[in-house]
Amino acid sequence: MSAQLTIxxxxxxxxxxxxxxxxxxxxxxxxxxxxxxENGSGKSTLLRLIAGQDVPDDGEITVVAQGVGYLGQVLDLxxxxxxxxxxxxxxxxxxxxxxxxxxxxxxxxxDELGDLLTAxxxxxxxSADARVEAAMSALGIGxxxxxxxxxxxxxxxRARLALAGVLSAEPELLLLDEPTNHLDDQAxxxxxxxLRAHRxxxxxxxxxxxxxxxxxxxxxxxxxxxxxxxxxGYAGYVAxxxxxxxxxxxxxxxxxxxxxxxxxxxxTTAHRVAPGRAIPDHNKCKYNGDGRRVQASIRTRVRxxxxxxxxxxxxxxxxxxxxxxxxxxxxxAVREGTVLEFGGLKVGAGQRxxxxxxxxxGKSTLLxxxxxxxxxxxxVRNGVVGYLPQETVVRKPKQTLLRAFGGSRDELESLGLxxxxxxxxxxxxxxxxxxxxxALARLLNQESDxLLLDEPTNHLxxxxxxxxxxxxxxxxxxxxxxxxDRLLRQRWQGEELRxxxxxxxxx
Numbered sequence: 001m002s003a004q005l006t007i008x009x010x011x012x013x014x015x016x017x018x019x020x021x022x023x024x025x026x027x028x029x030x031x032x033x034x035x036x037x038e039n040g041s042g043k044s045t046l047l048r049l050i051a052g053q054d055v056p057d058d059g060e061i062t063v064v065a066q067g068v069g070y071l072g073q074v075l076d077l078x079x080x081x082x083x084x085x086x087x088x089x090x091x092x093x094x095x096x097x098x099x100x101x102x103x104x105x106x107x108x109x110x111d112e113l114g115d116l117l118t119a120x121x122x123x124x125x126x127s128a129d130a131r132v133e134a135a136m137s138a139l140g141i142g143x144x145x146x147x148x149x150x151x152x153x154x155x156x157x158r159a160r161l162a163l164a165g166v167l168s169a170e171p172e173l174l175l176l177d178e179p180t181n182h183l184d185d186q187a188x189x190x191x192x193x194x195l196r197a198h199r200x201x202x203x204x205x206x207x208x209x210x211x212x213x214x215x216x217x218x219x220x221x222x223x224x225x226x227x228x229x230x231x232x233g234y235a236g237y238v239a240x241x242x243x244x245x246x247x248x249x250x251x252x253x254x255x256x257x258x259x260x261x262x263x264x265x266x267x268t269t270a271h272r273v274a275p276g277r278a279i280p281d282h283n284k285c286k287y288n289g290d291g292r293r294v295q296a297s298i299r300t301r302v303r304x305x306x307x308x309x310x311x312x313x314x315x316x317x318x319x320x321x322x323x324x325x326x327x328x329x330x331x332x333a334v335r336e337g338t339v340l341e342f343g344g345l346k347v348g349a350g351q352r353x354x355x356x357x358x359x360x361x362g363k364s365t366l367l368x369x370x371x372x373x374x375x376x377x378x379x380v381r382n383g384v385v386g387y388l389p390q391e392t393v394v395r396k397p398k399q400t401l402l403r404a405f406g407g408s409r410d411e412l413e414s415l416g417l418x419x420x421x422x423x424x425x426x427x428x429x430x431x432x433x434x435x436x437x438x439a440l441a442r443l444l445n446q447e448s449d450x451l452l453l454d455e456p457t458n459h460l461x462x463x464x465x466x467x468x469x470x471x472x473x474x475x476x477x478x479x480x481x482x483x484x485d486r487l488l489r490q491r492w493q494g495e496e497l498r499x500x501x502x503x504x505x506x507x
Contacts, residue, residue, distance in 0.1 A: 003029055003030075003063075003064065003065035003066070003172040003173040003200055003201040004029060004062065004063070004064040004065070005026070005027040005050065005061075005062070005063055005064075005065075005173065005201065005203070006025075006026050006027075006061070006062040007023065007024055007025040007026070007046075007049075007050070007059070007061050007227075008024050008059055008060050008061070008062070009022050009023070009024055009058070009059040009060075010022075010023055010024075010049065010056040010058065010059030010060070010061060011023075011056060011057050011058040011059055012042070012045055012049065012054070012056050012057055013057050014045075018225055019042040019045050019225060020042050020045060020046065020049075020056075020222075020225055020226075020227075021225035021226065022058075022059070023059075023225075023226055023227045024059075024227075025220060025227050025229060027201060027203060028201075029201055030200070030201060031201055031202075031217055031218055032195065032196075032198075032201075032202040032204070032215055032216050032217045032218075033201075033202065033203045033204070033216065033217070033218050033219070033220055034204055034205075034206060034211075034212045034215070034216035034218070034219045034220070034233075034234065035047065035203060035204065035205045035206075035219075035220050035221075035222060036205075036206070036207070036212070036219060036220070036221050036222070036237075036461070036462050037221055037222035037223050037433075037461060038223075038431070038432075038433030038434075038436070038437075038459055038460055038461040038464075039431060039432035039433040039436070039459040040431025040432050040433045040434070041222045041223055041431070041433065041461075042222045042225065043177075043205045043222050044072075044177055044205060046205075046222060046227070047070070047072075047175050047177050047203065047205055048072070049061060050063065050175055050203065051068065051070035051175050052068075053070065053072070063173065065171070065172040065173035065200070065201070066122075066123070066171075066172040067093055067123065067169065067170070067171035067172050067173070068171050068172070068173045068175065069090075069166040069167075069169050069171030069173070069174050069175065070166065070175045070177075071162055071163055071166045071175065071176045071177055071179055072162075072177050075150065075158045075159065075161065075162040077089065077150055078150070078151075079149065079150055079151025080149055080150075080151060081149070081150050082146065082147055082148065082149060082150070083144055083145065083146050083147070083148050083149075083150065083153075083161060084146035084147060085150075086150060086161055086162070086165060087129070087132050087146065087165055089165070090132070090162075090164075090165025090166055090168065090169050091128050091129070091132070091165070091168065091169055093123070093169065094120070094123065094125045094128045094169070097116060097119060097120045097123075097125060098120075098125070100116050101113065101116045101117060101120060104116055123170060124170060128168060128169070128170075131167075131168035131170070132164055132165060132168040134168075135163075135164035135165075135167055135168050135194075136160075136161070136164045138187060138190040139160040139163060139164055139183065139187050139190070139191075140160065140184065140186075140187055141157055141160050141161060141164070144157065144161070155182070156181075156182030157182075159181055159182045160182060160183070160187070163176075163179055163191075167194060170199070170200075171200065172199075172200040172201065173200060173201050173203070174195075174198060174200060174201065174202045174203070174204075175203050175204075176202070176203070176204040176205065176206075177205045178205055178206055178207070179191060179204060179206065180206055180208040180211055184358075185486070188208075188210075188211070188486070191211075192211055192214050192215050195211075195215045196214070196215055202215075204216070207457070207458070207462070208485075208486065208487075209234060209462060209465070209485070209486075209487040210486040210487045210490065212233070212234040212237075212462075213233070213234040213235065213487070216233045216234060217232075217233055218230065218231050218232070218233065218236075219233065219234060219236070219237040221237070221461075221462075223461065237462070238463075238466060241463045241466075245320060248317075248320045249320055251317045252317045252318065252319050252320060254317075255312065255316065255317035258312055259309065259312055259313070262305045262308045262309050262312070263309065265305050266301075266302050266305035266306060266309070320416070321414060321415060321416020321417075322414065322416070323467060323470065323471070324415075324444060324464075324467045324468055324470070324471040325444070325471055325474070326386075326443070326444060326448070326451065326471050326472065326474075326475040326477075327444070327445075327446065327447045327448070328447060328448060328449065328475060328476050328477040329383075329384070329447050329449060336348075336349055337349060337382065338380075338382060339351075339381070339382050339383050339449055339450045339477075339478050340370055340379060340380070340381055340382075340385075340450055340478070340480070341379065341380040342366075342369060342370055342378060342379035342380070345366075345497070347450065347478050347480060348478065349449070349477070349478055350476060350477065350478055351478045351479075351494070351495070352478075352479050352492070352493065352494025352495065353478075353479070353480045353481070353494060353495050353496070353497060354481050354482075354483065354489065354492045354494060354495070354496045354497070355367075355480065355481065355482040355483075355496075355497045355499060356482075356483070356484075356489065356496060356497070356498050356499070357498055357499030357500060357501075358500070358501060360501050361499035361500055361501050362499055363454070363482040363499055364389075364390055364454050364482065366482075366499070367387070367389070367452050367454050367480065367482055368389070370385075370452055370480065371385055371387040371389075371452050372385070373387070373389070381450075382449075383448075383449025383450060384446070384447060384448050384449050384450075385448060385449070385450050385451075385452060386443050386446055386448030386450070386451045386452070387443075387451075387452045388439055388440065388443050388451070388452070388453045388454060388456055389439075389454050390454040390455045390458065390482075392432075392435040392436055392438070392439045394427050394428055394435065396427065397426060397427055397428025397429075398426050398427075398428065399426065399427050400423065400424050400425065400426060400427070401418065401422055401423055401424070401425050401426075401427060401430065401434075401438060402423040402424070404427045404438060405438065405441055405442060405445070406442060406445070407445045409423065411445055412441060412445075415441050415444055415445070417437045417438075417440065417441050417464075418434070418437065418438075418441075422434070432459050433459045433460065433461070435459075436458065436459040436460055437460065437464075440456075440460070440468070448477060449477050449478065450477055450478040450479070450480065451472075451475065451477060451478070451479045451480070452480050453472075453479070453480070453481045453482070453483075454482050455482060455483055455484065455485075456468060456481060456483065457483065457485045457488060465485075469488065469491070473493075479494075
């Protein structure tokens with residue numbers, strides 16, 4: 001297959017807000033590109049533009065492919081439509097070819113019939129419906145009949161049905177927006193195998209780092225209205241992010257060194273142009289002339305050094321923010337005993353506990369109770385609890401970001417989570433990802449004996465997620481994390497508590 005996708009200098013604005021600004025990107029045939037970035041950065045907008053569901057304000061997008069399959073985050077059909085209608089919509093190109101083949105056969109247009117049959121066979125149209133059945137079975141919805149109304153399905157069932165349809169259509173260009181939502185581990189394994197085997201080009205928007213690690217061959221990061229491309233899949237993305245930080249640190253160190261060098265040179269070295277000496281006999285005029293030349297040389301050197309300093313200070317290289325650090329009281333590492341207790345659950349000082357389980361099992365409720373947000377007094381807390389809930393509630397939308405942070409300007413700036421020009425932005429105007437970073441900033445700015453983190457990797461850029469995981473590894477206090485993040489779970493070093501929907505738990 002030879003799908004071609006080129007994005008050239010596109011810009012897209014929404015409600016007086018620019019989402020993408022003069023961005024360009026080329027996706028090579030057969031490539032599997034992962035699109036990443038925090039929530040609200042413009043990833044879904046980019047995918048809709050490629051799919052033709054939206055149009056850019058400027059620039060152009062070129063798509064050349066035998067079939068384009070687009071999976072949005074919702075199934076765009078009415079509730080009274082049937083599952084069979086959703087399947088037909090996904091296989092519309094095959095259904096159209098079947099109609100054309102039948103018409104050509106009935107009217108004995110043999111040359112046209114041959115071309116249509118060839119196109120149908122190349123797309124493996126004869127097994128399209130069988131592929132749908134197999135995909136639905138792999139995704140855990142194989143028992144849903146074609147005559148069932150979409151309105152009777154759960155959100156997860158609708159999402160999996162849409163995914164089964166778009167994959168079964170075998171388009172040359174596959175565009176997927178968060179395809180891992182609502183999938184269990186078995187379905188995720190099947191999806192990864194299916195995407196690796198896809199005979200064509202894949203562009204997938206996802207926060208699932210394990211899928212990125214196992215499937216993608218390149219990464220495109222959408223950030224600050226721009227797109228940056230990274231080769232060699234997720235490993236290449238992580239490596240380049242680390243290398244970029246090292247280059248930044250080196251550039252800052254060189255800038256500081258240059259400032260120090262020219263400051264010192266202007267104050268001392270520039271004046272060392274002639275040692276003091278006595279006035280020669282009967283040659284006072286010549287000595288004075290030499291002195292004037294020396295002074296002129298000094299002035300020239302000082303002026304040159306000052307100009308150099310002025311240029312350096314006009315283009316400063318800022319110091320990179322310090323790596324994220326979660327603060328604990330000085331004695332947290334040596335404190336003994338239980339820091340949290342609820343029912344039969346006890347969390348000791350320095351303990352690591354991962355809470356897993358399906359949606360609806362009560363993970364968020366348990367963390368709310370442990371934090372005292374729900375049922376105050378039900379849990380025993382010994383020490384200061386730092387809590388990062390799954391949802392960031394905006395109670396004062398007109399309050400500025402800096403005021404909502406609750407600390408000083410220097411403290412917020414040192415975290416490196418926001419640009420200084422964001423500090424005056426009303427909280428109500430922040431994106432989902434920015435609100436999540438604000439909640440994280442509050443947590444980073446306090447000292448806690450125990451951290452309760454509900455889906456801590458949600459809505460954040462993947463580079464920040466990697467940094468947060470490192471900070472958690474260095475944190476000396478107790479940590480309780482509820483998460484669906486497969487890579488976090490795979491890397492977890494500590495105990496695990498598995499919750500089930502029946503409210504019973506098992507170790």
